[in-house]
Amino acid sequence: MAQRRSEESDRRQIHEVVLRYCRGIDRLDFDLVRSAYHPDAIDHHTGFTGTVDDYLAWVEPKLRARARTGGTMHILGNHLVELHGDEAVSETYGTSVHWGEPADSARANFTSGVRFVDHMTYRDGRWAVSERWAVREWTRSEVGRFMPKEGEGPSGRHDDHDPLIRLQQRITSRKAGS
Template sequence: MGAQRSEWADRQEIHDVVLRYCRGIDRLDFELVRSAYHPDAVDHHTGFDGTLDEYIAWVEPKLRARRGGTMHIVANHLVELLGDTAISETYGTSVHWGEPAGDPRANFTSGVRFVDHMARRDGRWAIAERWAVREWTRSDAGRLMPKEGAGPSGTRDGDDPLVRLQRALRGTGAGA
């Protein structure tokens, strides 16, 4: 008996696409970011419009140059299934921090919506076109404070707790 698709499974796979994108951006895993899109996808961000390859070439150096990080927090997510295409709208918060601490362009929080045209091709849901809509932005310059004590800290390399756990449980040197 062949695998039977369900509406719930389609919705979950589309939600996973959104989460893969967020993890990929936050952990600087651009192959994971790429996996959220179809190869011919188009992306529209503040300050950018272009293909997937152009988007990666635009965003990767910006994020790698930043001493700090990003954290994408996903909230409301609604999917309108239309056969092998879907409209996905995801509300969220995008937090950016970096050096110098007083620079508002390196330290800000935005309310965002990802408006995605999703498509299932060859049995795989991915972004065909994305509009990263920035609804509001506030400056967090000078507001970051050090941790109150020792404990786990996130990194954007192979020493991050997620990557170490993945290596331990998968028994490989691979990351996300």
């Protein structure tokens, strides 16, 4: 059954596009990242401009290398959408935290203030990015600021043992058994 479109549902779906992108980047789920874009989308990042396929080819090895000793976390804040029929301007403020080895490398350990300025379009029954500008507003070094956890507890991972993946698998296996 096709979902009925409304201003509220369009805004919610556009916000979910941005959330999917961030989860995909942070969890190394590049199919999820791809789902945030239309196939012919263009992405502009610091050090990169090109198609979504070229963007994924550029960013995936960087993130996989980082994941061996660290990771990323994208924290989203303000999100404003200007709807124009089947097109929208979406602006999302956020913070991108990066950590890894070597511990004394400012390029491996930094935090940036970012804005995702997105041209979103509704095509083929879904909202997705047609063009993105990942605007870096500021960057600061986190060298010497990261410290180990103070005790045992859940840790993020980039494999099937991550708490998110384990929860998803538990719920879907329960549903399959119903």
